[in-house]
Amino acid sequence: MALTTVAEHKTEYLEILSADGTFDASLAPDLSKEKLLEMYTVMTQIRVFDERAIKLQRQGRLGTYPQILGQEVTQCIPALCLEPKDWILPTYRGQGSYFARGMQMRYSLMYWGGDDRGVNYPKDNNDLMFSIPVGAHMTQAMGLAWGEKLKGTKNVAVCWIGDGASSKGDFHEAMTFAGVHKLGLIMFIENNGWAISLSREQQCASETLAQKGHGYGAHSIQVDGNDALAVHKAVSEAVARGRNGEGPTVIEAMTYRMSNHTTADDASRYRSNEEVEEWKKKDPLDRFRKHLLKTEVLDDDAVEKIQKEAEEYVAGEVKAYEAFDKPNPLNMFSNNSEKAPWHVIEQRAELEEILKEKQSRNEIPELPAAEGRFP
């Protein structure tokens, strides 16, 4: 009989870009100038979108909105490491992941504006609608990776979750299956420090969230989530492992939710301003810009041009969002099932009658034609 060590695990932390924009060339991924520019452009567009969305919300032109600020890298860089046929399952905050894969911002605005026609991703993409109930998409992502494996493709699934979602049983179940079946699942934890008012320390006693992955036989790593190069490298390696049948990866990306949880939240009730100020110094966009300027991928004129173009692009998307016809309430009956059952057909007819009554009393305006498939 003996007391011996039967397993030991180490969890590494990867940072390539420092806050002043200098970088460790030995660690940096080999990215073309075009790729670096794409990364910076998308990050800039997300930043501008987010600023604009908050204004729209304050003006009552958008509903409750979860702000992205500070998480541009963790949202768009993983998406930019993928092929369209890889699956993405972002969080509800992850509009930037969809944008990186070509979804027009107008659809994001529609969704957060309370219109079911929103979040309309490009039709050839394997993007999936996010789950508002936290973490319910983790086992789905595992199933997607499993399905792709059974079909014999090399497609992987990237599942974004927050630090909060890593506490849910779904995490355990998804990772257990993924480990056993060596699935191409990348569990990308955007650890932004806060799950609404609960700090990372209160969320879990584990030193890192990355190390949870070891328990499932997953490759596990913690990265600087505000470092575009580190995130790109970690995700690309995880994708390669996934495609090669080497199993799942857990990536914990250390970032920070710079704003409130949503526009309905007031973070000053539960966290200090000093903490927020500290993280401001690590801004992902500033850091990447400094790096691109230093390495002469960009110059000041190019930075200005990208900013100006992003502003014009976002302004155009806002305009397009506001130009959509108001939704016909009958839309809610569309696309609910292959063939609507009798009671739903009756109920739609009843709503149609109610709408006509309301129109005859001038309570509602003329409506555009109903959209979507019915019955």
Added chain:
Amino acid sequence: MKNFLQGINEGLRQAMEADDKVILLGEDIGKNGGVFRVTDGLQKQFGDQRVFDTPLAELGIAGAAVGMALTGLRPVAEIQFSGFSPPILDQVICHFGRMRNRTGGRNTLPLVVRLPQGGLIHAPEHHSEAPEAYFCHTPGIKVVMPSTPEDAKGLMIAAIEDPDPVIYFEPKRLYRLIKGEIPEEKYSTPLGKCRIAREGTDCTVITWGAMVHTSLKAAAELEKEGVSIEIIDLRTLTPLDIDGVLASVKKTGRAVVAHEAPNTGSWAAEVSSLIHERAFDVLKAPVQRVGSWDIRQPLFKTEHFYIPDAHRVVRGVNKTLSRDKAAA
């Protein structure tokens, strides 16, 4: 005058003052006072060993409440939105309602789960559901849903003091909308007793939660047309106050059940069925259900065409009246 939310808060506070076994747990309920501020000030008053901010895991919260209740505590758990309640059904269905029976009456679960319920607050997806029927269908638990500040407090205290599990739904659009007098002292509103929210003679509208107020609006509209409706606020969905419901239906001879959930398999279906079974002889027309449509709840831009408004309650009442005229 206090609002509905203050009624719940006061109920929690007084129950905690009266019994130090009462503890609260849930996401963001402590330091932040809950996302709606229902538990505001309670962690400050009672400390972080009686008001717990939990990790983000609804099923964990529900299971923790079971364990704590078995040790003799009286946990009150909050699930932030009832739209996030499906994970807890594992505990609710398989354990909440069965523990007493499975242990031969030895172990009971004096616990409460608070669930903000209902729509029309311009909230994002999954923040507006009315899932009460999933819970009512489960034997062994009680389900309550107040509609006034006074009942919000009294039913909360009654729920906490009840020896069995109680699901306490909070119609969230009433939180700040509905104001009323709340007695200062600690009191409990009996579980299993309905309330006549408005007296009338031509038709009984049986309803609960925020739909009580929608039905009151419908009553005002109908009054202009010379129709007088009686409104029964169930307050407790299960066990249902069958005597209270039948007494009113016997008086008016007609009934409409108005609620926010889709009709199929709903609690309104159960109420309607009970009326037909037990008061068929007095009915002048079949009971009508006024509920949401049997489809996924739409986002907020068209939500008010999904959840019944006063106009739809009026239509429901008119259906019972026209049946009568046709028969005559």
